[in-house]
Structures are given as structure tokens and as C-alpha cells.
Amino acid sequence: MSKEKVVLAYSGGLDTSVCIKWLQEEKGLDVICVLGNVGQELHGLEYKKQKALDLGVIDCHVLELKDEFADEYLTKAIAANSMYENKYPLLSALSRPLLASKLVDIAHQYDAKYVAHGCTGKGNDQVRFEASILTLDPDLEVIAPVREWDLKSRPDEVAYAHEHGVPVPEGANDNPYSIDDNLWGRAIECGVLEDPWNEPPHDVWVMTKDPEETPDTPTYVDVDFEKGVPVALDGEKMPLAALVEKLNQVAGNNGYGRLDLMENRMVGLKSRECYEVPAALTLITAHKALEDLTLERDVLHQKLYLEQTWATCVYNGQWFSPLKKALDAFMAETQKFVTGTVRLKFFKGHCTVMGRKSPCSLYDYGLATYDRDTTFDEKAAVGFIEIETLSLKTWAKMQGPTSLAAQNLS
Numbered sequence: 001m002s003k004e005k006v007v008l009a010y011s012g013g014l015d016t017s018v019c020i021k022w023l024q025e026e027k028g029l030d031v032i033c034v035l036g037n038v039g040q041e042l043h044g045l046e047y048k049k050q051k052a053l054d055l056g057v058i059d060c061h062v063l064e065l066k067d068e069f070a071d072e073y074l075t076k077a078i079a080a081n082s083m084y085e086n087k088y089p090l091l092s093a094l095s096r097p098l099l100a101s102k103l104v105d106i107a108h109q110y111d112a113k114y115v116a117h118g119c120t121g122k123g124n125d126q127v128r129f130e131a132s133i134l135t136l137d138p139d140l141e142v143i144a145p146v147r148e149w150d151l152k153s154r155p156d157e158v159a160y161a162h163e164h165g166v167p168v169p170e171g172a173n174d175n176p177y178s179i180d181d182n183l184w185g186r187a188i189e190c191g192v193l194e195d196p197w198n199e200p201p202h203d204v205w206v207m208t209k210d211p212e213e214t215p216d217t218p219t220y221v222d223v224d225f226e227k228g229v230p231v232a233l234d235g236e237k238m239p240l241a242a243l244v245e246k247l248n249q250v251a252g253n254n255g256y257g258r259l260d261l262m263e264n265r266m267v268g269l270k271s272r273e274c275y276e277v278p279a280a281l282t283l284i285t286a287h288k289a290l291e292d293l294t295l296e297r298d299v300l301h302q303k304l305y306l307e308q309t310w311a312t313c314v315y316n317g318q319w320f321s322p323l324k325k326a327l328d329a330f331m332a333e334t335q336k337f338v339t340g341t342v343r344l345k346f347f348k349g350h351c352t353v354m355g356r357k358s359p360c361s362l363y364d365y366g367l368a369t370y371d372r373d374t375t376f377d378e379k380a381a382v383g384f385i386e387i388e389t390l391s392l393k394t395w396a397k398m399q400g401p402t403s404l405a406a407q408n409l410s
């Protein structure tokens with residue numbers, strides 16, 4: 001009888017390489033690997049593929065996903081100015097649903113019963129993978145070897161690898177951090193960072209220069225948006241993935257994009273997280289500046305609330321949920337007139353909006369100017385204040401600090 005099949009999210013690192021053997025030996029499954037390129041640092045792609053094949057997998061699919069990630073995921077994150085807890089631009093939370101959707105597609109191609117990932121039982125990524133997979137196909141079963149096996153430490157895992165013929169990369173025992181990266185940035189956890197009082201050591205940062213070592217003259221960049229989507233840098237049109245890569249370099253070179261924060265994970269614990277997100281922070285800053293010019297006030301105010309809901313929903317792995325779909329519909333409606341240009345200045349770890357313009361701008365110079373020939377009717381303000389304060393005045397008279405009622409209370 002042929003074996004059941006499992007489709008594994010494979011990164012080429014030690015954890016997921018050990019997963020291959022574990023799934024074969026402990027679970028008796030045939031393994032199909034999927035390695036998705038979402039813009040992470042990918043040394044030796046061919047080597048990683050060959051390593052999986054040498055370990056006896058049926059196939060190892062390497063998928064180029066950068067453009068899909070940018071066009072289907074980052075565009076929505078930008079539209080929603082997505083920042084979990086107002087700080088974290090969600091890089092890992094954005095890539096997992098895309099990878100999960102590819103795992104499900106490939107599971108269907110191979111008629112596989114199982115899907116597997118290499119996440120631990122403490123993090124958010126396991127929830128994101130599993131919620132996405134099970135929303136796309138509730139009949140698939142998920143296996144999370146790292147959560148199940150008894151390999152408690154890195155040395156245990158290295159020993160298992162040696163015993164089972166899994167090649168162990170040099171220095172596998174001494175990488176001090178856990179890293180996850182993609183086009184949208186880089187997350188760094190673990191090691192000395194687990195004490196929130198420790199300053200992040202220099203070797204934490206690779207995409208951003210130390211602001212003390214950045215150029216002494218500022219760099220200006222103009223970003224063009226069309227309907228909320230960044231389409232050009234300094235007038236040069238380019239695909240979003242390329243634009244993000246370019247901005248990561250420009251902003252990172254000026255020391256912009258570092259975050260060091262405490263974060264509330266889904267599973268209920270707080271963790272200390274360092275992030276490098278130069279392009280993400282830049283584009284969200286620029287996008288907000290353009291929305292400030294083009295969104296009608298009540299839409300803008302409502303959007304601020306819903307942005308938080310969107311970010312929490314995506315952080316929590318609900319990318320394919322009906323709530324997220326409904327929120328996207330709201331966001332998409334708001335982006336119709338978010339077209340124009342934002343001028344940014346990068347200097348010594350800062351990014352500042354220097355100007356914004358739009359053919360759809362709602363800014364009316366004639367109304368806003370303090371010059372004498374304004375079109376704003378200042379006399380109309382009298383009636384406006386009269387009506388606007390009526391409720392407050394009524395309350396003040398009857399129950400306010402000087403009212404009889406309040407005095408009788410004390």
C-alpha cells in the first residue's frame with residue numbers, strides 16, 4: 001500500500017530539514033517540500049532543494065512569490081496602514097497566509113492528507129499557518145513536528161540530525177537569534193534580547209545602518225501612489241516588489257526602520273521583539289500623509305479604528321476570514337482617491353514627510369488661508385458654536401460643577 005503524503009513548509013534550515021526525517025520515520029509519510037521565496041535572504045537555494053531531495057522527499061517545489069506577496073498582501077497592508085498595537089507592521093503575519101495557500105494548493109495536487117510546518121508551540125506563526133490552512137480546506141490535517149517531538153534544545157536537534165543523516169550547517173549551534181524575514185522586513189528574537197533591559201547588540205541589525213554611521217547629508221525621495229498603491233520612486237515606475245526592495249536600501253542606508261518593542265502574542269505572553277522594517281515604515285508614513293490630504297474627515301476617523309481591527313485580525317491569523325474580507329472591502333473603497341505624491345527626507349535614522357500633493361486633494365487653500373480674502377464665512381461659526389455647545393451648556397447649568405444639583409451632592 002502506498003504511503004499517505006504530507007506537504008511541508010520547508011525553509012532549508014535545520015528545523016525543517018529535521019522535520020523531513022521525522023515525518024518520514026516517526027509518521028511513516030511521504031514528504032513533499034515547498035520553499036516559498038517571499039524576499040527572505042536565500043543563500044544556496046539549489047543546495048537547499050538538493051538537500052531535501054537527498055533526504056528522500058518526493059519533490060521540492062521552489063516558488064517565486066515576491067510579486068504575489070507584494071501585489072496581493074503588501075498592497076492591502078499599506079491600504080490599512082497596518083501596525084499591530086500601533087507599532088509592528090506585521091511582516092511575519094503577512095507571509096504565512098500566502099505560504100499556507102500554496103501548501104494547500106500543492107496538497108490538492110498530490111492528493112495529500114496532511115500539511116506540516118516547522119513552527120514552535122509558543123509563537124504566533126503556528127496559529128497563522130493552521131488557521132489559514134484550515135480555512136482554505138477544513139478537511140486537511142496539520143502536523144507540527146516541532147511541537148510534538150522531544151528534541152528540547154538545539155544540541156538535541158543537532159544530535160538527531162547527525163543520527164539520521166541530515167546535513168548540519170556549520171555554526172548551527174551558535175546562531176544567537178531566531179530570525180524571520182521577507183520583503184517587508186526582518187524579525188529578530190531570542191538570545192540576549194530575551195531580557196528586555198538589554199540593549200540590542202550591533203549584530204542584530206543587518207538591513208539598517210547605525211544612525212551614527214549614516215551619510216551626513218539627507219536623502220530625498222518622492223513616492224507616487226495610485227489609488228493607495230505605491231507605483232514609482234522619484235518618478236520612475238516600478239513593480240511594488242522592486243519598489244519595496246529599493247526603499248529598504250535607501251531608508252536602511254540612512255538608519256531608518258529599526259524597532260525594539262514589547263509585543264503581546266496571541267498565546268497570551270509578552271515577548272521582546274526587534275524588527276528592521278525600513279520600507280514598511282516609510283511607505284506607511286507616506287501613505288498616511290497622502291490620506292490626510294485626500295480622505296474625507298469622517299472616513300479618515302472611522303478608518304483609524306478599523307485599521308487597528310485589520311491589524312489585530314491579520315496578526316491573529318485571520319487572513320482568509322470573512323471579517324478580514326469585509327474590512328478589505330472598506331479599505332478598498334477608501335483608496336479610490338488616494339493618488340498623488342509624497343516627498344520624504346531621510347536623515348540619521350529619521351524619515352520626515354516634507355511635502356504632499358494630489359489631483360484629488362481635499363485641501364482648499366481659499367478656505368484654510370488666514371489671508372483676508374478667505375472664502376470661509378467666519379460669521380457662520382457663531383451659529384455653529386451655538387448649536388454645537390447647546391448640549392454642554394444644558395448639562396453645565398443642571399449638573400455642572402457650579403450647578404445647584406452638584407452643590408447638593410457634596
Ligand code: ARG
Pocket residue numbers: 090091092093123124125178179180187189263273
Ligand atoms: N512576533 C512576530 C510575529 O508574531 C515575529 C515572529 C517571527 N517569527 C519567527 N519565526 N522568528 O509576527
